[in-house]
Amino acid sequence: MSNTNTPLDSISFDHQDKDLFLLDNLSLKADAIKHSILPRMTVIANELVFIMNQIYGFNILEDSSIVKSPNFRTTKNRASVKLNYNYCISGISGVRKNNYWIGFEKKNSKTANVLPFKLEFNLDDSGLFFMLHNMYLNDWKVESLNKLFHFTIANSALIQSLLLLSKSSPSLFYDKDSAPILPFKDHIELHIEKEWRELIYEGPIIKFPISNSEIKSLIIGALYLSPIYLAYINIAKNQESNFEEYVKLLNQWLKTNPNYFTEKVDPLTEKNIPNIDLESLDLKIKVMQGIRWQVFQRDLWRCVSCGRSSEDNVILHVDHIIPRSKGGQDKLENYQTLCHICNIGKSNKDNTNLRNR
Ligand SMILES: [Zn+2]
Missing domain, CATH: 3.30.930.20 (Protein of unknown function DUF1054)
Known part of the structure; x- marks a missing residue:
């Protein structure tokens, strides 16, 4: 409910x-x-x-x-x-x-x-x-x-x-x-x-x-x-x-x-309580200090996939283009801004760089 x-x-x-x-x-x-x-x-x-x-x-x-x-x-x-x-x-x-x-x-x-x-x-x-x-x-x-x-x-x-x-x-x-x-x-x-x-x-x-x-x-x-x-x-x-x-x-x-x-x-x-759930731990790994704001700023505070911003009542997330578990690096180039709706659609196996699409 x-x-x-x-x-x-x-x-x-x-x-x-x-x-x-x-x-x-x-x-x-x-x-x-x-x-x-x-x-x-x-x-x-x-x-x-x-x-x-x-x-x-x-x-x-x-x-x-x-x-x-x-x-x-x-x-x-x-x-x-x-x-x-x-x-x-x-x-x-x-x-x-x-x-x-x-x-x-x-x-x-x-x-x-x-x-x-x-x-x-x-x-x-x-x-x-x-x-x-x-x-x-x-x-x-x-x-x-x-x-x-x-x-x-x-x-x-x-x-x-x-x-x-x-x-x-x-x-x-x-x-x-x-x-x-x-x-x-x-x-x-x-x-x-x-x-x-x-x-x-x-x-x-x-x-x-x-x-x-x-x-x-x-x-x-x-x-x-x-x-x-x-x-x-x-x-x-x-x-x-x-x-x-x-x-x-x-x-x-x-x-x-x-x-x-x-x-x-x-x-x-x-x-x-120690968090021993490794899979969810991987998803929760912190993007390095301050980088999130640089990613958002570069992407003009909009989802790179659908273009929605805070004015469209979405929550912005920073997404690893190549996941860390696949060797993706914590670098600005490997991040993109996604809204919560597009973020759910993109699974961890998906390496799509939506920014350059
Ligand atoms: Zn979106």
């Missing part, structure tokens, strides 16, 4: 992806994030939405939209703009609609067009993690923001269970007057009293290299936070949070799909 429309199975992040965030070639970095990192991050957010649609039985994208960052907005003199991107984000947030979020007001008493919270995945040179957080807090009416905090207090026990299952922790503020150890509920009350407006639930960070199964375990982790996210959405619409109903639906789905991702692993232990 997995989503066959997305190439989730081909998504992972390796040390070349990590090192990219540290490159000083800013235009290469921007291109690589736009054409290679962001498309992979978007697949992850899409999968989260796909599963949420199944669990909750309605179209999540009616009230939410996929958010991505950086946005690569173009300006007239784009060539002179060199931004240093050192992160990549995909996730969901409230859809941008005029006069829609009537439960939420800005300080100027205008109804919100954009909501101040996101459920997102964040990749940077430290690794990949998910979080549910609120933001842009200075513009908001305290009464509006307090609705989220009051909801949290009223449902603190169930929220704590969800945090535990998702391996997330809340980032709570302290100051010298506050007791260092408080029940979660009391701590949120202290946030209201002190007007600390930020509330972040952050999952475990998965360090590079990040395997496909680790990504899937993070999607499951983010799913545990989805009832809280959907409750926030309802609060912003000035409706009942429906929180307990969402938790019930999530429970039902978990019961009927215990192995949604069959290779679901504990992200904290997987890196200790």
Whole structure:
């Protein structure tokens, strides 16, 4: 029952992806994030939405939209703009609609067009993690923001269970007057009293290299936070949070799909398991540092077989023209850019150089 429309199975992040965030070639970095990192991050957010649609039985994208960052907005003199991107984000947030979020007001008493919270995945040179957080807090009416905090207090026990299952922790503020150890509920009350407006639930960070199964375990982790996210959405619409109903639906789905991702692993232990599967090891052998970006750049960030790019919702891969197992070398000439669709079509026995066809 997995989503066959997305190439989730081909998504992972390796040390070349990590090192990219540290490159000083800013235009290469921007291109690589736009054409290679962001498309992979978007697949992850899409999968989260796909599963949420199944669990909750309605179209999540009616009230939410996929958010991505950086946005690569173009300006007239784009060539002179060199931004240093050192992160990549995909996730969901409230859809941008005029006069829609009537439960939420800005300080100027205008109804919100954009909501101040996101459920997102964040990749940077430290690794990949998910979080549910609120933001842009200075513009908001305290009464509006307090609705989220009051909801949290009223449902603190169930929220704590969800945090535990998702391996997330809340980032709570302290100051010298506050007791260092408080029940979660009391701590949120202290946030209201002190007007600390930020509330972040952050999952475990998965360090590079990040395997496909680790990504899937993070999607499951983010799913545990989805009832809280959907409750926030309802609060912003000035409706009942429906929180307990969402938790019930999530429970039902978990019961009927215990192995949604069959290779679901504990992200904290997987890196200790030695990989002795030689055949798959051969496929996973790392292309040398940085060469991937050179190959993509030479091939103009397009699949050399079909011509598709990130704008066509494909994931680009670097392919050995002559496989390593057949003596193919780790040289620029022996690599070509293939999209995930063409890459599946080309077996390891096929030495076709699609670039010179
Ligand atoms: Zn292709």
